[in-house]
């Protein structure tokens with residue numbers, strides 16, 4: 001179910017390998033253009049279509065799509081920014097027997113397809129080009145991007161020039177990081193992946209529904225996973241996390257707290273002390289509502305058990321190397337990430353992997369474009385989740401869900417990916433106006 005993600009260089013290498021194996025570059029372009037035409041027919045329906053072609057292979061895909069759409073009865077206009085400059089795009093242009101307008105003079109159309117630049121973009125578009133493209137995209141009923149909206153940096157997701165919002169993005173062979181990184185991700189609309197027969201192996205992927213092992217019919221509450229939560233100064237947050245862990249299929253959830261917590265489900269057990277040497281513990285959770293009590297984190301780190309470190313506890317780690325030798329998952333949002341790892345350079349993907357390497361922990365780098373990074377180089381990109389997920393307490397819920405998945409026996413990286421996926425789907429099920437408590441209630445529907 002997971003869709004592969006490749007950088008621009010990796011995609012070029014994958015294409016070169018396919019060509020080396022005997023697939024002609026024009027065949028790849030033919031498949032890309034045909035795939036895009038098919039997606040347009042499926043998602044946008046039959047309306048007059050304006051295809052904007054740039055000078056490279058992104059433009060080449062556009063000429064191919066124009067031919068396929070015309071063959072299916074579409075009224076197609078093609079407008080070129082420049083003459084084709086690559087061999088494959090010259091071939092594609094030669095196969096299009098309709099007229100070609102000038103980009104600067106092209107009038108609006110109900111469907112506009114942006115094939116100006118894709119993975120070959122090296123700088124922002126000229127202001128006049130970016131402005132005209134944005135106007136055509138804004139005026140369209142359905143705006144489609146070929147591979148990427150022109151102006152997006154493929155690997156980092158930054159806008160190198162202003163970008164309008166698209167309804168559909170059709171990409172080829174593999175997703176690119178920009179499809180799942182902000183701010184670009186918010187401009188893509190639906191992202192469709194067309195198969196062009198290129199092998200896209202790698203360690204990066206879009207997180208999809210994970211196979212969570214079925215429950216053992218002979219299992220008991222401990223074998224289904226015991227989550228031990230450590231409360232701090234504000235127990236409301238740990239109550240949310242513990243409830244989420246219980247709803248995520250942990251067999252037993254325990255909270256050690258010095259203050260009685262009133263809003264916990266009766267199935268969650270409160271204890272005064274914390275015997276963290278208990279070998280039945282599948283995962284310890286520390287951080288939600290912890291406040292400034294570093295001794296609680298220190299206590300958690302004395303236990304030879306898997307640990308989820310969230311919220312306040314992240315800032316209390318101090319040095320990422322302190323986590324070496326522990327089995328840890330860290331769940332920082334941007335502020336907590338910077339507090340622990342400083343201002344790392346590179347894209348969000350680069351920063352997440354560097355943090356995982358330095359801490360030898362799985363990092364769940366939260367935000368509208370959440371990433372899950374493993375020290376072994378695996379990187380999961382979350383699919384888009386509803387904007388209403390950004391509210392108080394939803395991070396506590398996620399931490400509880402991760403702890404439950406870990407206690408259920410998933411490896412740390414897979415536990416984090418599974419929880420991130422279910423968290424987003426539970427938010428969809430809970431709907432707008434949702435509060436974190438509703439999110440907890442929606443977890444079972446997203447798990448099934």
Ligand SMILES: NC(=O)C1=CN([C@@H]2O[C@H](COP(=O)(O)OP(=O)(O)OC[C@H]3O[C@@H](n4cnc5c(N)ncnc54)[C@H](O)[C@@H]3O)[C@@H](O)[C@H]2O)[C@@H](O)CC1
Nearest residue numbers: 015028029032056057058117118119120121122123124147
């Ligand atoms: N290489 C292949 O085998 C395939 C490539 N495909 C398509 O090819 C695209 C990549 O094609 P290209 O590598 O030719 O690159 P693009 O078509 O993305 O860009 C073309 C060229 O424009 C120039 N350029 C970059 N930024 C510019 C700017 N801001 N203003 C003006 N000129 C600029 C660069 O010289 C660049 O090489 C992909 O996005 C995809 O759509 C598909 O056809 C599938 C097969």
Ligand SMILES: [K+]
Nearest residue numbers: 114117148150
């Ligand atoms: K494009």
